[in-house]
Amino acid sequence: MKTTDKIDVREIRRKLGMNQSQFWSKIGVTQSGGSRYESGRNIPRPVQALLRLVHIEQIDxxxxxxxxxxxxxxxxxxxxxxxxxxxxxxxxxxxxxxxx
Incomplete structure (x- = not known):
């Protein structure tokens, strides 16, 4: 799954002006893991939830x-x-x- 709730994760990261390491480390994912997700690998539901909370809802x-x-x-x-x-x-x- 390349998207989370029909949203391109790579696009979210770019709009936030973050590199992969900065973006993915906020939710406990390595840069290489995040790169795989951005390249099309399925994103597990817990990671999707953290993405939404941290990068869309802006929750610390x-x-x-x-x-x-x-x-x-x-x-x-x-x-x-x-x-x-x-x-x-x-x-x-x-x-x-x-x-x-």
Whole structure:
């Protein structure tokens, strides 16, 4: 799979102005592994999720704690609509913060 959610990974990296080493190391993938993904190798779902979080959603994964993940999983499983609303609010706050 060359794309993640119909988005060309190489294009994302280039738009961010990063070389392969910079781009892939942010999600724990080696430069050579990232090169293989950009050349067409299937990208595992966990790597796709990290790509989306780090490079599309602009989330600093170094600041995520285990408790954050547990709360998100609980909300997602117990009330998907509430989880969607919280996600939208967080995205809006992040957008506002980044536009300052």
């Amino acid at each position: 994964i170094s600041k995520i704690r285990k408790e954050d993940v547990e709360v998100a999983e609980y909300l997602k499983s117990s009330d998907p609509e509430t989880f969607k609303n919280l996600k939208k609010e967080a995205r809006a706050r992040r957008k506002e913060k980044n536009s300052r």
